[in-house]
């Protein structure tokens with residue numbers, strides 16, 4: 242595949258405190274260099290016979306491809322983040338930053354401190370939208386190939402020395418301040434609006450139990466911590482429990498094959514939380530059987546494994 246060049250988006254002569262010489266060198270040598278490397282690597286990969294190529298060749302080319310591709314993409318974002326301005330976020334971005342960082346000042350302090358922490362080294366500081374959590378985060382990418390999986394970067398600050406040395410020498414702090422003044426916030430807002438249209442990963446539901454009420458392990462943890470009345474039933478299959486060593490603290494084990502025998506020992510005046518090993522069929526079926534008998538029963542999503550994964554307390558049995 243051949244990657245086309247993206248023309249420089251910012252107007253270098255309008256920038257406040259970043260010289261045309263610096264921007265041109267950065268664009269032509271570093272962005273252009275990354276793109277040329279990417280296309281050379283891509284051509285090598287296109288010509289490669291993967292069935293016979295040595296592993297180190299495949300490894301090396303694919304690693305170099307990732308670095309060159311991300312360097313290309315981030316540089317395109319960087320040049321699209323710059324415009325002459327006051328460095329003040331638009332109203333939409335100010336609200337988004339305040340929502341996710343507490344305030345614009347707090348976001349700025351973190352972003353600038355992260356850039357300062359890279360001074361003398363190299364890397365990127367990125368403002369990235371994470372669709373899974375529907376929020377913005379500041380992230381460091383000490384190399385071109387470090388990015389939040391599934392994240393959408395909307396603002397990029399290049400802290401490689403080539404991005405400032407021509408104008409600022411070793412004074413990275415002056416470069417950071419100048420960059421912050423030249424952020425094109427309207428463009429950032431446009432990318433933010435596009436990024437927030439990216440759908441989060443779809444929830445992982447068991448299709449046959451999609452309508453059955455569930456509760457997360459975190460919620461159960463909070464209910465127990467608050468001392469809320471709740472009957473917690475460990476309904477892991479007998480063959481599983483007989484070789485296991487621990488049980489969730491506050492839970493009572495019941496044989497899921499004998500719901501009709503023990504259901505009468507529960508009270509209908511308190512909710513019931515049921516779980517099995519991983520939260521698939523057994524816990525769901527048991528919760529369903531209890532609901533059919535009139536209990537306010539829900540299954541704990543993720544089961545015993547989820548409880549342990551959140552660091553929930555267990556006690557040993559046997």
Ligand SMILES: [Fe+2]
Pocket residue numbers: 267271272316399401403404
């Ligand atoms: Fe760069």
